[in-house]
Amino acid sequence: MSYISKPRIDHPGLKQNALGLTRRDYEGGMSTLCAGCGHDSVTAALVQACWELAIPPERVAKLSGIGCSSKTPAYFVSGAHGLNSVHGRMPSVATGAAAANRDLHCIGISGDGDSLSIGMGQFCHAMRRNLDLLYLIENNGVYGLTKGQFSASADRGTKAKKGEVNQQPPIDPVLTALAAGATFIARSFSGDKAQLVPLMKAGLRHRGFALIDVLSPCVTFNDHEDSTKSYAFTRQYYHPAVNMDFVPPAEEIRTAYDEGEAMEVRLHDGSELVLRKTDEAYDPGNRANAFQYIRQHLDQGEFLTGLLYVDPESREMHDLNQTVERPLASLAPDSLCPGSSALPDILARYR
Amino acid sequence: MKSIFRMGVPVVGKNFFPSNIQGLPTWYEIRVSGEKHLARRDGVDVMVAMNAQTYAEDLACVVPGGVLIYDSTWPRSGELDRDDVQVLGIPLSAMCNEAFDGVRARILMKNVAYVGALAALLDLDLAVIRQLLEETFASKPALVEANLKAIHMGHDYASTHFACPLTARVEAAEDTAGHIMIDGNTAAALGCLYAGATVGAWYPITPSTSLMDAFRSFCSRHRVDEASGQRNYCVVQAEDELAAIGMVLGASWAGARAFTATSGPGISLMSEFLGFGYFTELPAVLFNVQRVGPSTGLPTRTQQADILSCAYASHGDTRHVLLFPANPGECFEHAVAAFDLAERLQTPVIVMSDLDIGMNDWMCPEFEWDDDRHFDRGKVLGPAELDRIEEWGRYRDVDGDGIPWRTLPGQDVRGAYFTRGSGHDEFARYTENGDVYRELMQRLDAKWKTAAGLVPGAEIDEHAGAAAGLVTVGSCADAALEARELLAGESMPMDYCRIRAFPFGEDIRGFLERHEVCYVLEQNRDGQLKSLIVNEFGIDPARLRSVLIYDGLPVSAGSVASGIRAWTKNEVPA
Numbered sequence: 050m051s052y053i054s055k056p057r058i059d060h061p062g063l064k065q066n067a068l069g070l071t072r073r074d075y076e077g078g079m080s081t082l083c084a085g086c087g088h089d090s091v092t093a094a095l096v097q098a099c100w101e102l103a104i105p106p107e108r109v110a111k112l113s114g115i116g117c118s119s120k121t122p123a124y125f126v127s128g129a130h131g132l133n134s135v136h137g138r139m140p141s142v143a144t145g146a147a148a149a150n151r152d153l154h155c156i157g158i159s160g161d162g163d164s165l166s167i168g169m170g171q172f173c174h175a176m177r178r179n180l181d182l183l184y185l186i187e188n189n190g191v192y193g194l195t196k197g198q199f200s201a202s203a204d205r206g207t208k209a210k211k212g213e214v215n216q217q218p219p220i221d222p223v224l225t226a227l228a229a230g231a232t233f234i235a236r237s238f239s240g241d242k243a244q245l246v247p248l249m250k251a252g253l254r255h256r257g258f259a260l261i262d263v264l265s266p267c268v269t270f271n272d273h274e275d276s277t278k279s280y281a282f283t284r285q286y287y288h289p290a291v292n293m294d295f296v297p298p299a300e301e302i303r304t305a306y307d308e309g310e311a312m313e314v315r316l317h318d319g320s321e322l323v324l325r326k327t328d329e330a331y332d333p334g335n336r337a338n339a340f341q342y343i344r345q346h347l348d349q350g351e352f353l354t355g356l357l358y359v360d361p362e363s364r365e366m367h368d369l370n371q372t373v374e375r376p377l378a379s380l381a382p383d384s385l386c387p388g389s390s391a392l393p394d395i396l397a398r399y400r
Numbered sequence: 401m402k403s404i405f406r407m408g409v410p411v412v413g414k415n416f417f418p419s420n421i422q423g424l425p426t427w428y429e430i431r432v433s434g435e436k437h438l439a440r441r442d443g444v445d446v447m448v449a450m451n452a453q454t455y456a457e458d459l460a461c462v463v464p465g466g467v468l469i470y471d472s473t474w475p476r477s478g479e480l481d482r483d484d485v486q487v488l489g490i491p492l493s494a495m496c497n498e499a500f501d502g503v504r505a506r507i508l509m510k511n512v513a514y515v516g517a518l519a520a521l522l523d524l525d526l527a528v529i530r531q532l533l534e535e536t537f538a539s540k541p542a543l544v545e546a547n548l549k550a551i552h553m554g555h556d557y558a559s560t561h562f563a564c565p566l567t568a569r570v571e572a573a574e575d576t577a578g579h580i581m582i583d584g585n586t587a588a589a590l591g592c593l594y595a596g597a598t599v600g601a602w603y604p605i606t607p608s609t610s611l612m613d614a615f616r617s618f619c620s621r622h623r624v625d626e627a628s629g630q631r632n633y634c635v636v637q638a639e640d641e642l643a644a645i646g647m648v649l650g651a652s653w654a655g656a657r658a659f660t661a662t663s664g665p666g667i668s669l670m671s672e673f674l675g676f677g678y679f680t681e682l683p684a685v686l687f688n689v690q691r692v693g694p695s696t697g698l699p700t701r702t703q704q705a706d707i708l709s710c711a712y713a714s715h716g717d718t719r720h721v722l723l724f725p726a727n728p729g730e731c732f733e734h735a736v737a738a739f740d741l742a743e744r745l746q747t748p749v750i751v752m753s754d755l756d757i758g759m760n761d762w763m764c765p766e767f768e769w770d771d772d773r774h775f776d777r778g779k780v781l782g783p784a785e786l787d788r789i790e791e792w793g794r795y796r797d798v799d800g801d802g803i804p805w806r807t808l809p810g811q812d813v814r815g816a817y818f819t820r821g822s823g824h825d826e827f828a829r830y831t832e833n834g835d836v837y838r839e840l841m842q843r844l845d846a847k848w849k850t851a852a853g854l855v856p857g858a859e860i861d862e863h864a865g866a867a868a869g870l871v872t873v874g875s876c877a878d879a880a881l882e883a884r885e886l887l888a889g890e891s892m893p894m895d896y897c898r899i900r901a902f903p904f905g906e907d908i909r910g911f912l913e914r915h916e917v918c919y920v921l922e923q924n925r926d927g928q929l930k931s932l933i934v935n936e937f938g939i940d941p942a943r944l945r946s947v948l949i950y951d952g953l954p955v956s957a958g959s960v961a962s963g964i965r966a967w968t969k970n971e972v973p974a
């Protein structure tokens with residue numbers, strides 16, 4: 050093991066998942082982020098989601114770009130391989146990893162700077178490719194790691210710690226994702242674990258690109274008054290548009306829902322998502338409708354949260370490529386080589 | 401050209417084309433020589449001038465005693481004559497307009513008709529031409545007939561109006577048996593197929609595009625399961641080169657053999673990731689099919705001007721393994737070797753081809769494949785090996801060769817580690833400790849020394865008595881060898897050393913030390929190979945004399961010889 054392993058103390062009382070693993074088995078190294086940073090809460094939710102889904106830790110692949118947010122793969126599922134790539138380029142590395150091994154559960158962690166500025170191109174193209182990836186943007190409106198400059202998600206009129214006011218319109222990752230063709234699009238808040246964990250589970254089970262834009266305040270550079278990405282502001286203007294229950298394949302839907310209120314979405318692996326909309330007019334299965342509805346609320350200064358759009362039938366990168374079921378990385382090169390017997394025929398065309 | 405090849409005569413063809421789809425002139429130059437020379441010579445014996453705009457330029461290229469063929473449908477200005485050149489007019493357009501319907505067919509057939517005329521003038525075998533047409537248009541027999549009609553038209557006209565064949569003619573021989581005509585990009589793609597590559601990621605750029613096209617085409621024939629139609633490969637057209645190299649690194653990290661193909665501008669974009677790959681020790685295979693330029697340059701012309709930018713690509717102390725194929729045969733071999741080296745050394749490997757090799761058809765011996773060839777996957781630990789190891793560190797040099805052991809995702813929690821481009825210790829843990837960083841960089845340097853012993857050695861040819869050496873690289877080879885023959889005839893014998901890889905091995909150092917003076921022949925303005933040699937070996941630059949050819953055209957023997965002669969003329973007596 051590449052880390053000096055922590056002495057393992059088994060607490061007989063700790064709950065185990067279907068693999069007999071406890072939540073501790075899904076934890077990682079000690080966080081070095083600022084105390085109170087939203088990103089640590091996202092990490093905790095991810096630990097919970099992976100544990101509840103009982104994903105074998107070694108089957109997880111953690112990928113990230115650069116930023117405080119992108120450091121967090123070191124803080125969860127230490128039994129999984131992780132790759133902290135270069136700034137804004139995680140989607141390409143994730144594409145390669147997923148191409149090589151389709152059995153991996155790829156989790157990409159990014160920031161608003163990482164995804165919406167330097168990495169905007171890769172972010173959009175990974176969605177367009179419908180890569181099978183859970184993609185989290187830990188969105189704090191600033192570049193945390195380089196000490197608080199505005200990011201492209203900073204809202205118009207929001208004030209930096211040093212007093213500067215942002216004049217440019219924000220790029221909204223959710224609207225961008227709707228436009229670029231993502232097939233699972235959600236928004237949540239690092240302070241709402243009850244909403245975040247089921248969304249992460251659904252995103253991991255969704256076959257295709259699953260984006261969760263997580264509002265995740267930066268306590269050091271963007272949590273003051275007049276900031277629109279502070280804890281206080283987010284709590285005030287955050288508005289769940291859809292509440293979602295995640296029901297694993299083997300389980301029955303137990304909660305009773307009122308007629309017309311619930312919308313059931315079945316994922317490839319048989320999991321069931323039950324969506325309860327807070328507004329009759331909203332349709333999370335309709336891209337154009339979702340776009341307009343979210344846009345309208347944003348204009349009124351309201352962040353809609355929950356699973357905002359989903360297309361469970363989409364075909365992900367390997368479906369489109371018609372790749373073999375076995376991971377490409379598991380095919381030995383000599384088994385793929387056509388050998389000397391095939392060569393004369395191949396070369397005949399060049400004679 | 402292919403008919404000449406089929407007649408058993410060594411031949412090579414070079415296409416000169418602009419970065420444009422239609423509407424600008426292109427040239428195709430064919431070299432045929434009884435001495436089996438395969439480089440460009442200099443000067444044209446028989447010119448077919450099909451573009452009125454470039455007529456004067458074309459005429460000027462013809463050597464005294466040569467022949468110029470032109471379309472005599474339209475009158476030609478008398479000023480454009482040369483006394484020492486035989487000018488033959490054939491009314492190609494007029495003939496084709498009469499014989500064929502439709503604008504497209506008429507234009508196409510004009511180009512076929514002159515081949516017929518050439519066949520008469522050069523004594524090419526019409527049966528061979530017919531055979532080739534039948535193979536090319538196997539599924540469209542009507543086209544065979546139309547083409548043959550045009551060929552005969554040209555042939556008959558030339559036979560009745562001129563004294564055929566010319567003195568410069570092609571004589572059937574037996575010198576091409578066991579050879580093929582293939583371009584380097586196709587050959588490299590075939591190497592990737594044979595090496596078991598499964599992931600390809602690229603962004604189209606001339607002159608590398610046909611490499612991935614060829615790979616896909618080979619895969620569609622050899623990598624699709626017949627029953628299920630499923631593919632055991634995945635080719636991704638990336639949004640740009642930054643993404644392409646990211647995908648290759650991600651796939652290699654996850655255990656697949658992955659590669660990309662690009663050219664200079666793509667390498668510039670890939671630089672940050674190349675440093676990441678070097679520092680985190682991930683395999684990657686890149687093909688840099690070099691073209692001319694800073695910036696967009698001359699995208700359809702050839703050069704070797706990315707030697708330094710590839711050798712030291714990226715910020716910080718970085719160095720990359722380079723392989724320099726000289727012809728399509730070596731593209732095939734180096735492609736396979738590149739995957740083995742990348743996995744053995746856990747680092748990016750760049751195959752430095754160029755437009756001349758990549759896009760022109762070269763005559764080369766048929767490729768061979770040894771079914772017992774060992775695929776070197778390098779040092780990878782699986783669950784079984786981890787069972788036996790007490791404490792494993794991803795970046796620990798346990799074997800003393802600078803190469804640590806790696807693990808792949810998806811296999812075993814005991815093999816998990818965090819790959820990071822920031823400072824890390826032997827256990828892949830984050831650190832900014834200066835001593836740890838220095839030790840890491842020293843180990844990477846030790847790995848570099850190991851690499852020098854694993855890469856292909858130079859091709860060296862030495863004879864007693866030669867005081868000078870000719871050092872070159874890649875597609876300069878054939879012209880260099882022919883120039884060496886020319887100069888030997890002028891009492892200037894030279895030994896020969898063709899570098900095939902970076903890091904440079906001791907064989908190259910020895911060669912340089914044994915020669916008072918070495919001419920370093922390469923295709924760029926700044927003498928990049930020379931700089932690299934000086935930098936790596938600390939050799940006295942005064943002993944190296946650059947011969948630099950950088951007009952964007954494939955090197956000709958004549959230009960190499962005159963480049964070397966120029967040095968000797970300028971030699972100041974002591």
Ligand SMILES: Cc1ncc(C[n+]2csc(CCOP(=O)(O)OP(=O)(O)O)c2C)c(N)n1
Pocket residue numbers: 115116117118119136159160161162163164187189191192193194195200
């Ligand atoms: C090529 C490159 N340019 C700039 C940087 C400097 N840099 C590091 S992190 C960062 C911004 C990160 O912002 P974000 O993604 O929002 O992450 P946060 O720290 O806010 O979580 C920048 C600009 C870099 N690492 N690489």
Ligand code: SF4
Pocket residue numbers: 081082083085086087088117118189193194266267268269270
């Ligand atoms: S600077 Fe901000 S984003 Fe970075 S760790 Fe601190 S609170 Fe979190």
Ligand SMILES: [Mg+2]
Pocket residue numbers: 116160161162187188189190191192193200
């Ligand atoms: Mg940020």
